[in-house]
Amino acid sequence: MKIRRLASIKTAEEFSAYLKDNGITLPFTEKVSSGKGATLTRPYYLDGKTIGNRFAILPMEGWDGTLDGHPTDLVRRRW
Secondary structure, eight states, rough: OOOOOOGGGGSSHHHHHHHHHHTTOOOSSSSSSSTTGGGSSOOEETTEESOOOOOOOOOOOOOGGTTTTBBBBHHHOOO
């Protein structure tokens, strides 16, 4: 697996290539729509529950952890 800092990927084409190079299947829409009825404005349904929108804030940047998901000393210092 080739690990890249996600912030270095600037286009949908680069992201698609990165996924393909790593054998990852992750469908996504290359163009984000806006306005009434756009995907990001609709609720998300999971296990019989409704999540009001599709936005989330991650507690830390993914490239600050170890490959198996544990925090590094840098993460501990920041948080």
